[in-house]
Amino acid sequence: MESKFKTPFGQFAYTVFAWIIGLAIFFPILWMVLTSFKSELDAVNMPPLFLDFNWTLENYTGILEQSNYFKFAMNSVILSFGSTFIGLIFAVTCAWAMAFNPTKRTKDTLLWMLSTKMMPPVGVLVPIYLVFRDWGLLDNRFGLIMVLFLMNLPIMVWMLYTYFKEIPKDILEAARMDGATLPKEIIFVLLPMAIPGIASTMLLNVILAWNEAFWTLNLTTSDAAPLTAFIASYSSPEGLFWAKLSAASTLAVAPILIVGWFSQKQLVRGLTFGAVK
């Protein structure tokens, strides 16, 4: 790529600026990881200790004894992948219809779908809580999967729609002429061409669902509780245990951080698709 900056100094300044922004965003995570290896005393020390403290694993051993990390982690996996999988089924068909058979109101429909994301979730907490209570869905994985799936559906449809728009309609029509039925046209022709888009959509939604805290905390207690609830259980009213809380948080974000790290290329491509040519 050709640089926009004509002088070496401009290039240098740009690099420094990018690093400052990057470090500022990364710093809380770094601090959390460092704190998780401190004793509770070191964790609240003033001035803060950066690297010269007694490194310890006692927080990790402590919380793994105290609570069942793997149960929470398993719930997180089931909730995030479950909601993403169901979401994909709806989003692919929905985006197919809007991208290849648009009507006059397709743009409005898309905007309307996005507008549901602009409402604060707490605004519908009471009605949804009551429905969940009456239907026996409180602290139930299926109920939560439904909420997470519906919450992220607009984003999935938008992302896939942008992707599908880039695929020439002719190719799908060629498949139709070749005798492919609609499901075969989607499975053998559309999806293979849209793999990068589908992968990044999946990834983003797994991350969003994994980190979702509002609904998971409000609608679960123990059986369906994911890692967000596991973290929350360490911010207790009887005083904060910073080091333990940090260790719990580190354990909660580690899996998704690793997944995200390995697929960052895919993710960046997906998020900027259509914007960059």
Next chain:
Amino acid sequence: MGAIRLENVKKTFGNIDVIPGVNLEINDGEFVVFVGPSGCGKSTLLRLIAGLEDVTDGKIMINGVDMANESPAKRGLSMVFQSYALYPHMTVYNNIAFGLKMAGETKAVIDEKVRNAAKILNLTDYLERRPGALSGGQRQRVAIGRAIVRNPAAFLFDEPLSNLDAALRVNMRLEITGLHQELKTTMIYVTHDQVEAMTMADKIVVLQAGRVEQVGKPMDLYAKPANKFVAGFIGSPKMNFIEGDYARARDCACVGVRPEHLLLSTEQGDIAATVKIAEHLGAETYLHVNADNIGPMTVRATGEVPLSGNDRIWLTPDPERIHRFDKNDKAISN
């Protein structure tokens, strides 16, 4: 077998009549070309036959059965798209095999048919490549290969040559004509290029604003255009139209003379004119002239003609080959 009959086929988008009602008979084995200016509805008509668009009204009889409401897959037709529309994620082999797989053929049958088609189209060495690694002409051949393996009732071509450069276009034109002679399958070919229409067709269908203006053999359309539109569209350079006194003297509203049917003289003739631009092509010369009392005209003369701008010339239309049109632009038979 591939006889197709359109009975009063209509298509409206919103409240616009794109095809107000077309009747057409296409015989088995015929090479039919739909030609017309862009936006005349020729591609829409092809897509209606293919089943990629739904008809608003009318019947599409394929081998005697009304297929107007059937899916494209059930009609047994193959289509070659302008953009080729190859599956970019599949090899050439799988591109050609896709239709056979969808039809549930066995692996052995698929392999035999794909290799056979590849042989006819000179694609054997490229079977394992993806479309991205092929040239324009090769991609076009893959698209044709994908169409022929299914052994369709008819082939539909939607401006298949317009993405190719001029030299390749002439080549592919000959290849498609050769393929038609070999397979003897019905072909419907859409183009805006009247040269392709004239050279390839058994039967030309000239369309304008969704209406069939004339149907006929290429030379019939050339010799006896039914109206002024067909007269102007078929033939290159375009036919000269002369109105006013010259036409009134011949009992019509307009006289049409093709540039090649004007006798050229530097001494005498019916119409006096001044040469404005002379285009020397070697084998022939196009003269763009300004005729006295008539206006701009084009003359096509064979061979080298030593004329240039501002030369005075005289033109005499071949009386056997002038076309007369009434005030509704309909041809008056001589």
